[in-house]
Amino acid sequence: MIGIFDSGIGGLTTVRAIIETMPGYDLIYFGDTARTPYGTKSRKTVIRYAIENTEFLIKKGAKIIVMACNTASSVATEAIKERYDLPIFEVISPAVDLAIASSRGMQIGVIGTRATIKSGIYEKKILEKNGAAKVFSTPCPLLVPLVEEGWVTKPETAMIVKKYLHPLKTRQIDTLILGCTHYPILKAVIQRKIGRQVTIIDSSVAVSKTIKTYLGEHPEIEAVLSKNSRMDFFVSDITTQFEKTAESALKRKIALSHVEI
16 A cells, blocks of 8 residues: 655645556555644654654555655655655655756746745755756745635635745746645646746656656565555545545545544
């Protein structure tokens, strides 16, 4: 079983990408909706949450872990990899690789939570791969709660997106990394406000391709993953709006189960 966790329900975009890239694999998802957003929390707190989420997924039978949260990926990956002896995937490195491969002029923008942007992880990884790249980052702290509240098509959301993206537009970026797995839910408005000439990098799609490649190269791991098209979805808090937004993210009706971590 593939275990996936996120700070909320935005990580369901990663679930969707995995289903599309690798249909048939059993999946278990945990969305920490009671403690979202992670982007405003301290490094110590995010690491603790990531460990607790990983423990839950392993107890439920996960054989590999996907950290479908950019904030957790930026500050807790090392701690999780040191603690657990199983394949751990984060969403940042795959997005960086895809951005570098896609960028025409190495003018790359990044949007994410305050914690992700403050960590500087995207700049560091991009420049390690290509020292000539120019990286421009901006935090977008309101986007996660807007997605969690289901305000995807509200005019207020479009106005906020436009304001956040303005500094990146003035830099004339050619590629934009969505540095949060909630953001693909807003991809249409983000693309509209940043301009059609800018290539959008969806980290959920990037990590799903990375997992598929990894399993192809590690048949011993692939062999232990069950493939009955089973999907279990757990959240630490549940509301009617969460259910609606979750179904919008996955483009299908699902059942969310409440669990306390």
